[in-house]
Amino acid sequence: MSGFFDIPSDLQHSYLGLIGLHLREALIPVLVGLLVSLPIAQLCVRFRWLYPPVLGVTTVLYAVPSLAFFVFLIDYTGQSETTVMIPLAVYSLVVLVPAIVDGVRSVPPETLAAATAMGLGAVRRYFQVQLPIAVPAIIAGLRVATVSSISLVSIGMLIGNQGALGNLLNDANIYHRPELAVNAVLTMAALAILADAALVLVRRVLTPWMPRKGAAR
Amino acid sequence: MNILNFVHAFFSDSAHWHGYDGIPTRFWEHIGYSLEALAYSAVIGLPIGVLTGHYGRGGNALALIATAGRALPTFGLLVLLTILLGFSLVPVMVPLVVLAVPPILVTTYEALRSVDPSPVDAARGMGMSESRILFQVELPVALPLILSGLRSAAIQIVSTATIAAYVGLGGLGRYIIDGLYQRSYEKVVGGATLVAGLALATLAVFWAVGRFAVSPGVRRGA
Numbered sequence: 499m500s501g502f503f504d505i506p507s508d509l510q511h512s513y514l515g516l517i518g519l520h521l522r523e524a525l526i527p528v529l530v531g532l533l534v535s536l537p538i539a540q541l542c543v544r545f546r547w548l549y550p551p552v553l554g555v556t557t558v559l560y561a562v563p564s565l566a567f568f569v570f571l572i573d574y575t576g577q578s579e580t581t582v583m584i585p586l587a588v589y590s591l592v593v594l595v596p597a598i599v600d601g602v603r604s605v606p607p608e609t610l611a612a613a614t615a616m617g618l619g620a621v622r623r624y625f626q627v628q629l630p631i632a633v634p635a636i637i638a639g640l641r642v643a644t645v646s647s648i649s650l651v652s653i654g655m656l657i658g659n660q661g662a663l664g665n666l667l668n669d670a671n672i673y674h675r676p677e678l679a680v681n682a683v684l685t686m687a688a689l690a691i692l693a694d695a696a697l698v699l700v701r702r703v704l705t706p707w708m709p710r711k712g713a714a715r
Numbered sequence: 716m717n718i719l720n721f722v723h724a725f726f727s728d729s730a731h732w733h734g735y736d737g738i739p740t741r742f743w744e745h746i747g748y749s750l751e752a753l754a755y756s757a758v759i760g761l762p763i764g765v766l767t768g769h770y771g772r773g774g775n776a777l778a779l780i781a782t783a784g785r786a787l788p789t790f791g792l793l794v795l796l797t798i799l800l801g802f803s804l805v806p807v808m809v810p811l812v813v814l815a816v817p818p819i820l821v822t823t824y825e826a827l828r829s830v831d832p833s834p835v836d837a838a839r840g841m842g843m844s845e846s847r848i849l850f851q852v853e854l855p856v857a858l859p860l861i862l863s864g865l866r867s868a869a870i871q872i873v874s875t876a877t878i879a880a881y882v883g884l885g886g887l888g889r890y891i892i893d894g895l896y897q898r899s900y901e902k903v904v905g906g907a908t909l910v911a912g913l914a915l916a917t918l919a920v921f922w923a924v925g926r927f928a929v930s931p932g933v934r935r936g937a
Contacts, residue, residue: 554724557918559915562907563878565888645786656895664790670794
């Protein structure tokens with residue numbers, strides 16, 4: 499009987515290699531999503547009328563099933579990691595843009611006025627006052643985006659084994675080794691929980707002024 | 716532009732409109748799965764969210780459950796359960812419910828927690844019983860947020876119910892999965908268009924329900 503961590507050779511990766519690949523395919527899109535959503539969110543805060551349409555567009559994009567999204571992209575980027583990562587980055591926008599907008603908007607006007615009175619320009623005020631105060635809301639969004647990204651990577655299996663740990667699900671089927679599917683599900687769940695915990699830690703480091711009690715969400 | 720051509724080719728082919736693999740059949744199958752999964756998720760998520768929110772307890776436990784639910788990979792769970800339990804609707808329902816319960820649970824809890832305490836105190840001062848406070852004061856005020864939780868759950872269910880086709884069930888995902896294996900782009904694109912359209916229709920339904928169910932006073936305040 500083959501073992502739990504005995505990865506079939508067709509995947510061309512060790513167990514740890516698959517984990518690395520999975521994390522890369524899941525985390526790079528979230529990072530890109532964060533970099534893209536920061537300016538979008540800032541524009542939405544600046545021009546209020548922009549927010550509802552932006553929200554509408556991202557919601558519509560989110561409704562496109564990941565599988566269909568992958569297939570559309572095969573035409574342009576082939577059966578590659580990029581094809582898996584682009585949709586994940588787009589999905590993360592749906593969570594991150596509202597999180598950042600709400601976070602930045604929640605900064606009290608007195609605080610902004612105080613910052614202006616101290617002589618901070620718009621740019622420094624953004625980086626030194628608004629962004630730090632919005633950190634808890636941004637991290638809350640990042641947690642949801644990261645966890646769902648880790649889960650969604652596995653669907654990449656369907657487009658030519660680009661699903662990292664998700665590829666184990668297919669192998670479990672074709673080699674009749676259900677333990678591989680158990681392994682895949684447990685490993686992905688563990689990765690998601692660890693990534694979530696890591697983000698909570700990041701929030702604690704970035705916001706030393708917050709009370710230490712865990713808040714909901 | 717070629718995507719539009721595929722969409723046109725798919726919808727103008729009359730063969731796609733009839734029989735067990737026709738658009739109407741697959742459409743209703745998809746709606747059937749989605750409604751069933753949403754119903755289970757609401758039955759699980761709403762009462763727990765409302766009670767914990769009303770009493771203001773168990774927020775941390777709820778956050779843990781929600782994180783655990785989100786952490787379970789939907790697609791992995793689907794394949795694993797199909798291997799273990801064989802072909803049936805159960806392996807599809809469980810992952811969909813696991814996917815949809817966290818947003819319902821967390822949003823409902825937060826909706827109840829964010830109700831302005833002064834009307835609740837006033838209601839209590841007027842001698843309303845706990846259950847009347849809950850149903851006549853807290854729930855109407857919390858309704859818009861509760862609906863938004865249900866809405867995001869419903870959209871996730873509609874777009875994820877597509878993967879039911881991978882384990883041999885119907886629904887609009889059939890076009891995507893079959894199209895992938897047959898290298899038939901128009902099928903894949905047509906299926907994806909239908910699912911996206913259905914998700915948009917879901918948005919519209921929730922908007923209408925919100926107009927209808929949310930009291931005018933609450934709507935104006937929001």
